[in-house]
Amino acid sequence: MINYYDFPDVKGHFDKFGGVFASETLMKCLEELQTAYKKYKTDEAFQNEFYYDLAHYVGRPSPLYLAKRLTENVGGANIWLKREDLNHTGAHKINNTVGQILLAKAMGKKRIIAETGAGQHGVATATVAARLGLKCVVYMGEVDIQRQSINVYRMKLLGAEVISVKSGSKTLKDALNEAMRDWVTNVDETFYIIGTVAGPAPYPEMVRDFNSVVGREAKKQFNEQVGGLPDAIVACVGGGSNAMGIFHEFLNDETVKLYGVEAEGKGMSTGKHAASINAGEVGVLHGNRTYVMSDDDGQIIETHSISAGLDYPGVGPEHAFLNDKGRARYVLANDQEALNAFHLLTEVEGILPALESSHAVAYGIKLAQKLAKGKNIIVNLSGRGDKDVHTIAALEGINL
Amino acid sequence: MSRLNKKFIKLKENSQKALIPFITAGHPHPLMTVPTMHALVKNGASIIELGMPFSDPMADGIVIQQSSEEAIKKGMTLSSVLDVVCEFREKDDKTPVILMGYxxxxxxxxxxxxxxxASESGVDGLLIVDMPPEEADDLLSLLNQYNMSQIFLIAPTTTRKRQEYILSKSSGFIYCVALKGVTGSNNVDYGDLSEKFTTIRSLTNLPIAIGFGVKDVESALAVAEYGDAVVIGSALVKKLGKCNNEKQIKKTIKKFIKPIAKALNKD
Structure with a gap:
């Protein structure tokens, strides 16, 4: 049996995935980051401060909530929601930024940069930078700026400079490219807070570790409320940070089935989707080897999802690894299914999920129907949907 | 002996520095790339660095990003980059060509x-920006097998220990980046260079090429002092981007490249 906690290796490889594929200028600071992270990962004072902030600033633990009316409505297994939407700033993203900014502080960095898609990571980064009084620059694709205007304004209120990225497809991947370029140029004083479990090592491991509190809480909470282990865990996957966060604690518990839900967009046959594991091939993007969506010539292609946070042509290397080992299954939910799930959860539970998380809810519903009554599914409700209200209204022809 | 080795030996015999212009294959138009390469050689280029366009060039500044986007839009692919080298080789079997990309x-x-x-097409070396030597073993053994050079970058941030490691994996020449930043940046601190290159020189017999930030005769001469070759990229690509036909390209190269080549070779 594989011990999933043996990964990544010292060079950041999850078997054939991961690694460090970065330009030479960044190698020194990636090594410094690796060394610093290794040190603080086991440093008691650092970990105490991290958990103190998670409790008192983020508001952890987030509840594990049995969605009774949703379960009844769907008819099948019990659906539990891990309420990351109740965190400060509205999503799981804050877990990682709280951790990384402590590391930035410990390393003496004065300037923070980040990329963002839906804006949740940008907001979470601007938030912790404001709290520590550090200068913060957030790169965001021009297209995403248009569809997530509320988050853009929130970042500005928090004192961050938001830079509109106009190259390439003008979405998350281009924001990441631009942040990398900034980092190469200002490498000495700048700390780059990557928002997902991608990028060159040590980012995939580090972002996973800072988010793994989600899975640890869920395991304990489930055991207290029900006893034993859940039957399945479902989480949406763009880069895959919320999914790795909840999966990690359960990796060696092979009875717990893990499902990562990729964005099927307008349908696989249309090509307008963001399902990197389901439709991509092994390649190299943004510093690691993973599944990548590219054309016949290896050029990265534009993806589509109703949710900006899933609109990414790569995926964290550990997910690629878990897929190849058969430990997690990567399934699909399309735009319409996500929208339906959004409405259903809002109407029967009074919870507005983010469009990203709505993909997980959509698959959770499907899975619940297949499983027997009394079985238990935990859906990671990674973020709240307030930021998406305008998008949904516009889609439904409502002028707010 | 490889074309690259021959070229550097000959330059050394004549106490000359190599001028290595960088162009993006397929920019400003796929049909203009081969004539551009010949014009560069005619006007004093010693080695040609041909960019393989990529949709997400993370280490490149805006000029090379845009040139790549344009080349891809006009149908340039990796396989047509190799066709370009093949066609160039029909008339020029001496000038080394190295490919740079992601x-x-x-x-x-x-x-x-x-x-x-690539070997069959007449490519002499490969520089992959996002592949540090740690991840390059598979590719290295193939390059050795086909007698092609593996060119790596040394950055201003590269530690002495890494320099030694990178040099142990390099062949052809070593490419030293003169500044922190992406291609086409402006903030070279020439004062820093002297010490840096004395160290690198003491670690290797490989020719040293210096690039990033070179944009005219003055900046070329300033870095040439420390190395064996000067790479000029964004400044050239920017000028080529304004050309609409072969005639303009030839004129631009004559006006821009020839004086730099001349300045580098005058002693």
Missing amino acids: LNPIEKFGYQNFIQQ
Whole structure:
């Protein structure tokens, strides 16, 4: 049996995935980051401060909530929601930024940069930078700026400079490219807070570790409320940070089935989707080897999802690894299914999920129907949907 | 002996520095790339660095980003980059050509296929920006097999220990980046260079090429002092981007490249 906690290796490889594929200028600071992270990962004072902030600033633990009316409505297994939407700033993203900014502080960095898609990571980064009084620059694709205007304004209120990225497809991947370029140029004083479990090592491991509190809480909470282990865990996957966060604690518990839900967009046959594991091939993007969506010539292609946070042509290397080992299954939910799930959860539970998380809810519903009554599914409700209200209204022809 | 080695030996015999212009294959138009390469040689280029366009060039500044986007839009692919080199070789079997780019298109092409076809096309070396030597073993053994050079970058941030490691994996020449930043940046601190290159020189017999930030005769001469070759990229690509036909390209190169080549070779 594989011990999933043996990964990544010292060079950041999850078997054939991961690694460090970065330009030479960044190698020194990636090594410094690796060394610093290794040190603080086991440093008691650092970990105490991290958990103190998670409790008192983020508001952890987030509840594990049995969605009774949703379960009844769907008819099948019990659906539990891990309420990351109740965190400060509205999503799981804050877990990682709280951790990384402590590391930035410990390393003496004065300037923070980040990329963002839906804006949740940008907001979470601007938030912790404001709290520590550090200068913060957030790169965001021009297209995403248009569809997530509320988050853009929130970042500005928090004192961050938001830079509109106009190259390439003008979405998350281009924001990441631009942040990398900034980092190469200002490498000495700048700390780059990557928002997902991608990028060159040590980012995939580090972002996973800072988010793994989600899975640890869920395991304990489930055991207290029900006893034993859940039957399945479902989480949406763009880069895959919320999914790795909840999966990690359960990796060696092979009875717990893990499902990562990729964005099927307008349908696989249309090509307008963001399902990197389901439709991509092994390649190299943004510093690691993973599944990548590219054309016949290896050029990265534009993806589509109703949710900006899933609109990414790569995926964290550990997910690629878990897929190849058969430990997690990567399934699909399309735009319409996500929208339906959004409405259903809002109407029967009074919870507005983010469009990203709505993909997980959509698959959770499907899975619940297949499983027997009394079985238990935990859906990671990674973020709240307030930021998406305008998008949904516009889609439904409502002028707010 | 490889074309690169021959070239550097000959330059050394004549106490000359190599001028290595960088152009993006397929920019400003795929049909203009081969004539551009010949014009560069005619006006004093010693080695040509041909950029393989990539959709997500993370280490490049805006000029090379845009040139890549344009080349891709006009149908340039990795396989047509190799066709370009093939066609160039019909008239020029002496000037070394190295390819510079990013890993994903090569992963898609397949390492074995790509190296074999590149070698058959007359490519002399490969520089993959997002592949540090730590991840390069598979590609290195293929490059050795096909007698092609593996060119790596040394950055201002590269530690002494890494310099030694990188040099142990390098062949052809070593490419030193003169500044922190992306291609086409402006903030070279020439004062820093002297010490840096004395160290690198003491670690290797490989020729040293210096690039990033070179944009005219003055800046070329300033870095040439420390190395054996000068790379000029964004400044050239920017000028070529304004050309609409072969005639303009030839004129631009004559006006821009010839004086730099001349300045580098005058002693």
